[in-house]
Amino acid sequence: MNDSKFNLDGRIWIETAGEKILGHGRVELLERIKESGSIRQAALQMKMSYKQAWDLINHMNTHFTSPVVISHRGGKGGGNAVVTDYGLKVISQFHSFQVKLKAFLAENSSEINL
8 A cells, every 4th residue: 555645736827818928937037037137148048049038028028017028139238138127026926926826735735635
């Protein structure tokens, strides 16, 4: 007989009109942009193409009520990207919901009777 204890687990994401606009990976991308100031650097760190990172950012920027990242094209000093105050709020709220979800799952894992 297997005496394994079961636990609930899950991930959270935010959707609009049935379309995912924010989840763990996109939050990580935003955090890496915040740290590096660069979409290209964040993409490299996450082993994704610049185009994929840009497409994700563009998708978030057009589906949230305000942009989450503002980028400035390269030039003499090179380009940069900044996570907006709204983007920082999005990150913070996502983490807050993640903490609440983990607490809910841990609290309710004891109810698994399998």
